[in-house]
Amino acid sequence: MxxxxxxxxxxLSPPIRLEPEWLKPTAYMMAKFGMTLCAxxxxxxxRDDGIASNTLWPRTLVATAxxxxxxxxxxxxxxxxxxxxxxxxxxxxxxxxxxxxxxxSLLCEDVLLEAGVTxxxxxxxxxxxxxxxxxxxxxPNPPGYTSH
Numbered sequence: 106m107x108x109x110x111x112x113x114x115x116x117l118s119p120p121i122r123l124e125p126e127w128l129k130p131t132a133y134m135m136a137k138f139g140m141t142l143c144a145x146x147x148x149x150x151x152r153d154d155g156i157a158s159n160t161l162w163p164r165t166l167v168a169t170a171x172x173x174x175x176x177x178x179x180x181x182x183x184x185x186x187x188x189x190x191x192x193x194x195x196x197x198x199x200x201x202x203x204x205x206x207x208x209x210s211l212l213c214e215d216v217l218l219e220a221g222v223t224x225x226x227x228x229x230x231x232x233x234x235x236x237x238x239x240x241x242x243x244x245p246n247p248p249g250y251t252s253h
Contacts, residue, residue, distance in 0.1 A: 106156050111203045114151075114158040115195055116144035119241035120210040127241065137241070141210060148208035157203035163213040166237040167191055168230050182230060184237035190228040193217060212242065 106112035118140035128134055141160050148158035166185035194213035197220040198206070214225055226232060 106151075107154050111199075112156045113199050113201075113203050114144065114147060114156065115198055116140055116158070116160045117162065117191075118144060118160045119162040119239070120160070120212070122241060145208055145210070152207060155204045157201070157207035159198055159207060159209045159211055161191070161195060161198060161211050161213060161216070162241060163191060163194075163239050164242045165190075165214070165239055167239075181237060183234055185230050186225075186228040186236065187230055190214070190217070190225075193222075193228075 106114075119137050121138055121141055144158050144160045151158060163186065166181060167188055167190060168182050168185040190213050194211070194216040197216050198211060217225065229236065
């Protein structure tokens with residue numbers, strides 16, 4: 106990646122939370138937090154080379170096979186956002202200047218708002234639904250956000 110125009114590493118892992126409720130299930134937490142710590146460490150190691158390393162995670166459930174099959178079937182899917190929320194946020198991160206946009210644990214919805222998206226409800230699988238929170242976050246939208 107050295108010498109490339111805008112090199113980025115993007116790890117799909119959650120922000121580090123150390124409050125007791127985020128520390129279980131232990132094995133899953135260790136795997137996810139390990140990924141995040143690795144990405145943040147790589148950011149520091151590669152900072153001088155201009156290579157960015159960040160993490161990205163959704164605030165809400167994203168409609169995936171795991172949500173469908175493990176977290177509640179159609180009901181959980183109705184409380185999820187479309188996978189495009191992740192794809193669009195990843196694109197927004199990768200479009201940032203690698204030399205200055207590195208070492209961050211990001212949430213999809215925050216990234217999209219920062220990129221100028223004004224209505225996150227376009228990503229809802231069922232418009233107006235009560236969104237399900239992802240395991241690693243405590244609010245479905247950034248503070249102050251209201252849908253249009």
